[in-house]
Amino acid sequence: MNNSSDRNRYLWHTLLLAVTCVVSFAVVIQAQDSSFSISFSSGDLLLPCVYRGQPHLHGDVWNVDECTACNCDNATVTCVIESCQPAFCAEPLKPEGECCFLCPYNVKVKKVLPEITSTNTIAEGGDNRISLDVPIKFQEAMDTTGVSGEDLWTLSAWASSTPDGRGPRYGYNRNVLDDIQEDQDYKKKDKFQFSDIDFRFNDPMAECEDMKYICVRIQRGAAPITTGDLEYQFSGYPDDNVLTGCTGSPECIGIAAREMDWTLEPLETVIPGERTAVSIDNTVIFKENNPLLTGDGLWRMGLFGSRNAEGTGDRFSYVSQTLSLPQQGTTLNPNLPLEFMDAETEFEMGSVGCNEYGYVCVEFTGGDDPMPSFFFRVEDAVDSSKEANTLVSCREQECLSRAIFTDLDVDLGDQVLVENKNNFLNVDLSGITADDSTNVIGDELWKVSAYASQNPEGTGSKVGLVEQILDPFTAAADLNEGEDLPMDGVDFDFDMTGLRCEDVPYLCFDLDKNPDATVNFIYESRPDEAATTTCVDFRDRCKGATAIDVDWDLEVGDGPFDEPLPLTIDADVLFEPDSPDVNGDGLWQLGVFAAKNPEGSGPRKDEVTQVLDPLDQSVPLDEGGPLPLDDVDFPFPINEVGCSDYNYLCVEFKKGEAPSPDFKFETQSGEDSIISCKEQPCRGALPFFFNILLYLF
Secondary structure (H helix, E strand, O other), rough: OOHHHHHHHHHHHHHHHHHHHHHHHOEEEEEOOOOEEEEEEEEEOOOOOOOOOEEEEEOOEEEEEEEEEEEOOOOOOEEEOOOOOOOOOOOEEOOOOOOOEEEEEEEEEEOOEEEOOOOOOEOOOOOOEEEEEEEEEOOOOOOOEEEEEOEEEEEEEEEEEOOOOOOOOEEEEEEOOOOHHHOOEOOOOEEEEEEEEHHHHHHHOOHHHOEEEEEEEEEEOOEEEEHHHHOEEEEEOOHHHHHEEEOOOOEEEEEEEEEEEEEEEOOOOOOEEEEEEEEEEEEEEEOOOOOOOOOOOEEEEEEEEEEEOOOOOOOOEEEEOOOHHHHHHEOOOOOOEEEEEEEEEEOOOOOOOOOOOOEEEEEEEEEOOOOOOOOEEEOOOOOOOOOOOOOEEEOOOOOOOOEEEEEEEEEEEOOEEEOOOEEEEEEEEEEOOOOOEEEEOOOOOOOEEEEEEOOOOOOOOOOEEOOOOOHHHOOOOOOOOOOOOEEEEEEEEEEOOOOOOHHHEEEEEEEOOOOOOOOEEEEEOOOOOHHHHHHHHEOOOEEEEEEEEEEEEEEEEOOOOOOEEEEHHHHHHEOOOOOOOOOOOOEEEEEEEOOOOOOOOOOEEEEEEEOOOOOHOOOOOOOOOOOEEEEEEEEHHHHOOOOOOOOOEEEEEEOOOOOOOOOEEOOOOOOOOOOEEEEEEOHHHHHHHHHHHHHHH
């Protein structure tokens, strides 16, 4: 009984506990922020949880799936289920580990509105700095998104002459954003702007008219890394023109000098080698619409001697500042020139023009430390350097030295020219001076050119022109007052490669002033320029290929005794060593005949005027020879030579009848051809019958 009662009591307690537990559990369903949770509570004890048959300790957090996350809190299981928004795009993506399908980042810029926040001015050609805020408006539609990540944006900036930024971009900077701004997130419907952008630019080609607007253009970063590694689509709405925005530039200051006109006068007797007091008047013209500029130390004007008309390179007797302190502060009035009168200094004027410095130059620029500070620009300067923005004007200073020539004597001796080769020549020259010629002393003073001409006066085309045949020593020969100018033993090359003797009937020489002379002097040829041109007649002093002799051998082939036999000749034609190269077609002619004497004179028998085939006729002659003519085959009645009065076989070598190109051919003897003869044994019928008799007996 007791046992039965205890068992029943246990069963009732167990049932009561179960009912109590069931009653004590509360199910709460919450919906908030596109998710909902389910909670189970069981009193205040820190008890474990059981979820889907799996135990979890208090404080555990676990993912049921990609959309559901649960945690255990004192036997209470709370699960959060993510609710997905619709993806308004053609091809939504579901990144790995994500619950919802997402659209790629799609950002469309609607307007770019740059705002200048700095108060300074900008200047032509100067280093300019502007502070900008750039608010960006985006197109916010169902298919557009925000974007987050790294390296999302670039913002280029430039100055422009047009309100839409088209045309040349002055001071262009590809990206003015810092690292933080490049990573700046954009959340849809939130305001977005880049703040405190520091835009620095310098473009020496830009004038104020070119910098009326400051423009920026937003672009997607070159290699963006987006949150979730989603594709990042970027464009402008309605087109990409809206990616550029411009605003009016700050005030632009332009002080650009255009040109100057100056005069220089000595204030005392000019003595070469000594500084002389001089006075400068200078008028400086500026570009239109220059502003009023007044202050101290505004201007600098220098004076120097130069080797060239541009005033570049070394400077002679340089005076960096010729202006007095009051003149340095001369006021520049709008649209008026700047005038400086009677600026006095000391300058070695007497030396300029007689030494290597043949020009007097004046330079003008802004002061080294002007008050107020401004950028002095030269119109059309190519950069912002001080050198490029300094006006320099030079004028040639005439020296009293004069070289006046009335004739040029030329002595070439008995030298000859050889066509189609480089000729080494030596010539004695003498410039004949006029009575009023003076001393000229310096380096690279004279130039003598050599050339061939068709005319004895040297007029017309200058063939094979050698601009300067004088070596540096001879080109620097002193010209002394009352004396002629000797230039003896001048060696030079006259290259006739590709030229024929008929192209060079006259070899001419011109004496002139060397444009590279280190001193300036007056040069004159009286009564005209032809006075210092002299030509030498070379019509009988030009040589071509000159043949000396023909060395040949004969080989007789077999055949019927009463018919011409095949002959083979190997010949070397010897030429004078200075004979030039000869190349072309139809160059040579080789004839064969029988003669009564070893000179080949008199009547000719069985003459063949040309035994060379076209290939042999075109064998080239290398400079100096010999000319090889090998294996020349032809038939000839050799059996008749040596058996009568015609005992000699002769070869005759000459120039081809119509060579291409033509060339000059000569022989050492002066004849048109070279003849070489050799006595021949009788190979005819009589020796044949002797052989038969010997055979019979």
